[in-house]
Amino acid sequence: MTDMQKEFKIEREDAAQLFRDIADALEEDDQLNMEFGDNKLIQPLNGEVPLRIYQDENGTEIGFKL
Numbered sequence: 001m002t003d004m005q006k007e008f009k010i011e012r013e014d015a016a017q018l019f020r021d022i023a024d025a026l027e028e029d030d031q032l033n034m035e036f037g038d039n040k041l042i043q044p045l046n047g048e049v050p051l052r053i054y055q056d057e058n059g060t061e062i063g064f065k066l
Contacts, residue, residue, distance in 0.1 A: 006036065052064065
């Protein structure tokens with residue numbers, strides 16, 4: 001597996017659609033398939049989803065592992 005670390009700034013509507021796509025994959029599929037321009041992400045899905053919430057004076061960051 002190739003390491004990837006990217007950061008994107010997207011519009012709220014695009015973020016909402018991204019979260020819907022992730023939720024659909026978690027509920028219905030065995031893997032998540034996504035494209036970000038020239039980058040493709042294929043991630044097998046399993047049972048648990050670790051969730052991380054970080055908050056400081058700059059805001060709140062929510063992350064999870066698939």
